[in-house]
Amino acid sequence: xxxxxxxxxxxxxxxxxxxxxxxxxxxxxxxxxxxxxxxxxxxxxxxxxxxxxxxxxxxxxxxxxxxxxxxxxxxxxxxxxxxxxxxxxxxxxxxxxxxxxxxxxxxxxxxxxxxxxxxxxxxxxxxxxxxxxxxxxxxxxxxxxxxxxxxxxxxxxxxxxxxxxxxxxxxxxxxxx
Numbered sequence: 811x812x813x814x815x816x817x818x819x820x821x822x823x824x825x826x827x828x829x830x831x832x833x834x835x836x837x838x839x840x841x842x843x844x845x846x847x848x849x850x851x852x853x854x855x856x857x858x859x860x861x862x863x864x865x866x867x868x869x870x871x872x873x874x875x876x877x878x879x880x881x882x883x884x885x886x887x888x889x890x891x892x893x894x895x896x897x898x899x900x901x902x903x904x905x906x907x908x909x910x911x912x913x914x915x916x917x918x919x920x921x922x923x924x925x926x927x928x929x930x931x932x933x934x935x936x937x938x939x940x941x942x943x944x945x946x947x948x949x950x951x952x953x954x955x956x957x958x959x960x961x962x963x964x965x966x967x968x969x970x971x972x973x974x975x976x977x978x979x980x981x982x983x984x985x986x987x
Contacts (some may be wrong), residue, residue, distance in 0.1 A: 828849045829846070838919070855877075859875065860875040863903055865897075872899045883919045886948075888911055899984075900930075902984055904937055912965075918960060926940065940959060
C-alpha cells in the first residue's frame with residue numbers, strides 16, 4: 811500500500827513569516843542565529859530568494875534562502891523545525907532553489923555546511939553537490955570547519971539526468987504547490 815502524498819506549499823518568504831522563521835532559526839542554530847532584521851533585509855534584497863514552507867496543516871515548518879549572483883546561486887540556509895525533520899521538507903526546499911535556478915538561468919549552486927552535519931551533506935550529495943574543500947574555523951559558535959560544496963553546471967546532462975531521477979522519487983512522496 812502506497813502512503814498518501816502530503817501537500818506542502820512553498821512561497822516567497824513574506825514579512826509576516828519572519829517571526830515563525832526566527833523560531834525555527836533559534837532552534838536550529840542556537841545563540842548564533844540570524845536576527846529578525848537580517849531576514850527582513852534579505853526579503854528586500856533583489857539578489858536574494860527566500861522561501862517559507864508550510865505543511866498540510868498550514869504550519870510554517872521550514873525555510874530556505876539563497877543569493878543569485880550572475881550565473882551562480884549561493885545557498886545561505888535551509889532549516890526545518892526540529893519536530894518536522896525527516897519528512898522530505900528540506901529536500902522540497904532544495905528542489906525549489908534548484909528549479910528556480912533553472913528558471914533564472916543560474917548554472918552553478920554552492921553552499922557551506924558544517925563538516926559534522928552528515929544529514930545535510932547526504933542530502934546535498936544526493937542532489938549532485940560535491941565537496942571542493944573546507945573553510946577552516948568557519949562557524950563562530952564552535953570554530954567548526956565548513957565543507958564547501960558545488961554543483962556542476964546544472965544544465966549539463968551530468969547534473970540534470972541524476973537530478974530528474976531524484977525529483978521523480980521525491981514526487982512520489984510529497985506534492986509541492
